[in-house]
Amino acid sequence: MAVPQEHWSLPTLTGAPSSRAASLATPEALAFVAELHRRFEPERRRLLEARRQRQASYDAGALPDFRADTADIRESDWSVAPIPAALRDRRVEITGPVERKMIINALNSGARVFMADFEDSTTPTLANLLDGQRNLRDAVTGTLEYTSPEGRHYRVGADPAVLVVRPRGWHLPEKHVEVDGEPVAGALFDFGLYAFHNARDLHARDLGPYFYLPKLEAMEEAALWDAVMEHAERALGLPLGSMKATVLIETLPAAFQMDEILYALRRRVVGLNCGRWDYIFSYLKTLRAHRDRVLPERGQVQMTVPFLKAYSELLIRTCHHRGAFAMGGMAAQIPIKGDEAANAAALEKVRADKLREVKAGHDGTWVAHPALVPVAKAVFDEYMPEPNQRDVLREDVRVTREELLTPCAGTITRAGFDNNVEVALRYTAAWLDGLGCVPIHHLMEDAATAEIARAQLWQWLHHGDLHFADHAPIDFALFDRALAAHAHRLGESDLPGATRADEAAALLSALTHADQLGDFLTLPAYDRID
Template sequence: MDSYLTDLLDDDGLTALAAVERSTRPERLRLMRTRKDLSRRVQAGEDLALDEATRAVREDSTWRVSPPPPDLTYRLVELATPATAEAAKGALGAGTDVWVADLEDMLVPTPARLTAAHQVIAEVAGSRAGDPEPRVPTLMVRPRGLHLPEAHLLVDDEPVSAPVADVVTFLARCGQGLLDNGTGPYLYLPKLETGEEAAWWDDLLTRSEEALGLPPGCTRVSVLVETVQAVYQLEEILHALRHRVTGLAAGRWDYVFSHLRTYGHRPDHTLPDRDAFTMNTRFLRTYTEVIVRTCHRRGVQAIGGPIALAASGPFDESVAMTHARVHRDKAREAKQGFDGAWTLHPALVPVARAPFEDRDRLAGADATGRWRAQGEDEPQVVVDPEALRDVSALPGTATLTGMRTALRSSLTYLTGWLAGEGTAVIAGHIEDFGTVELARMQLWQWLAHETRFAEGPTMSTRLLDRVLEDEVALIRRRGAREDLLQHAVRLLRDAVVAEEPPAFLSVQAYEVLLTVSRSAGSLEGGSAA
């Protein structure tokens, strides 16, 4: 059967996709091996550190990134949602400066949903010209990370990489049209770890532009700083992408997940409940300070991370509390030097905007260029590995309630994800695959180190199974589909009790999704070669 991509791309587009996949595949596979090698070394006791081989890049104070295009110079608020028609409608009317159409953590990668996502993106891209509204958001697309496959199209009998599928499809369908409309194709790159990986993305974009007949360098990117490894390579990442990059964004919960994935096997890195600590804690504040200072040294915008809180319904006490928490968080980021911030809910756009506008108004600063003016005087950024690893003074503790909440939210989300829902509001939080990755790693860590909860019990397989049984019964009573719930239970439990947890549960979940699709007779295969 044909791949869903044959509905989105013509023969020339499919030929370009196959060519780009063939040319970028060997290096991508090498980079994945490099990730595993580094992970094994850290497991054996090695600590992450700056790369001596790239010292010259960091110490050279003369280089800067290319100036951003005009419609990416004012980015006080960026709204990230799944790339769906409903989310697009909400984003276009929210007053945000940027809409990030997410194809990764917030979208279930079924053929039907990916097809619909690319159609929505193309519709939004086609409406960029001549719109009189002052705050029609700039479109950015977040493709899937280089660790993810796209099983619905084969090149040389192997699945293409998801980022190749997403990027080539977006550029083929929207690239020239966006340029004709006075903007351009803009991407948010996820899950980068090193300058070498950034160079791979740059090569992917260069080859895609050439294969599709687009102007060289027309694709501009921002980078989500979502991994512990990337903080030691921010200057290298910016240098590799210096002709394309326009911003670095703090992916806070993915970063905490990465911290656990990197150091979770060490007992002294056991974290409390997710909601027990804030961005003011030492290891997270150090992370954000490195981002801000690196950005401003090189002439790049620093974008703060979102709080995973939902704000909907009538304005009552709970909504007011959510607004207050978001305002405090954005005021902290504005004071710290961030140039704007992400949010995940349209209703929170004006709440997130206010602290940055107040900061710039009081300072008499031009929000479109303040970050470029600082680069000339910004000293070399000092990366303190000890501070980046220091979780010793985190407030709060691990609790049985937190463990139960992590199980409930993960099971609820995974069951819904297998049914096609990429985001879910659970207990007032907007959950996506990134927050579930964090939850399951916390569960794994508490089990691996036999953590004693504040209420008294010690985490064990027996306790896990007892609470898991309770939570499954609760979700079942709420009407969950039994087969999907059982898949979710197996996915989560296997990841939590594993001696070595999977690097990304999303990879295993994708395999289950393919199985579910096959059983429903909806899996679309295909070959581009």
């Protein structure tokens, strides 16, 4: 219930932010966040309730579909607003957390765009969030530098990547900031602080501000972002439409509303992105009650399988018909030191993936590590000599509801099962310890990939009567033994999260044994961090 204006209180910040970052959460900045909260929190809650109702219908047997009430949007002729010059060539984008050294390396990587991530690769401790805001402020003002404990100095070069910021999704709260006795949305806190401190400077240099919007499920959620940005533009004295957004299509319901999401943001959207890992997780979560939609182990769920190929090609067709960019997905590989053959094989997988994307018509792609930028860039330079491929309309693509929903064939191996347990545990432990992206077996794992591992374990164990490729049964006794073994090994190691191994194991056990698949790992985990 909204608090009457006469009872409004000053926003409060709890916790102990680092001294060098506390200047970001000034009274003026918090007042800006508070105004966003008071204006938009009721609608955010309404939309989250709509999510819950949709999921309840899926759990009762319904399936996602294209909306009948928005057919006129899909069938009519319209285009998004012109794309700013700084974003017309996005052939390679790099992503990563808002940690100081990583920001510098990403900006200097040779990628066209750097997505600074407050979401899947950042644990939202207050110190991490405020340090991240300080780091981005320094990047915007050109003062970002870092000296390592070993004395190595890092600074941003003369031609850095274009900065795009990803705030948290609508579902995540920010418990450290209360307005009128309520926690604000993490999305509004991240967006509000960044916009308040940087929007005017970036606009003056024709650099935005630019945002990546995660986890949307419906056009109404996109419309809420449009309203938030319009309010911020008016409050900060910017022309309407100055703030630009790229939307990650990383939920199954959103795949059926690509046109509608573009339409809701048409005066500021510049493209959609294939958020492949979160999309696979959303497929598992959305269809969690459907025994006939079980997926094989995650290593076999590649973008070449039919339901993911259909999603990717539908995104390209939809974007290009509306004048927007269609961005490809993440390559999560990281360099394998000391094994040239293994490293060459990993890089070849990256090349093949990027070749598939550019030939399909994507306008650019994502990588997780600076060493992959030259690999991805070489592929796009060869096959996309122009800044983008918006002229590739993919008129041949006709995607049906069933093509988006039919699971791929495959198997579940003992190694795949064990890998899911290990990744889910090690990532959760590291996240609890403040680290939001973790290298595991030469892949950069973040919340999205850990969610796939967790959701698959729940799905395999709860649907019953599933077997490994060797016909042995998949059961909770096996899971409990594997979890205990990995927790013991992690606790005895010097790996990230070692001190939180038992706590992470208890959380993962509770989530996996629960009768219903939890919506997000990071929601119960958030209660366990400062």
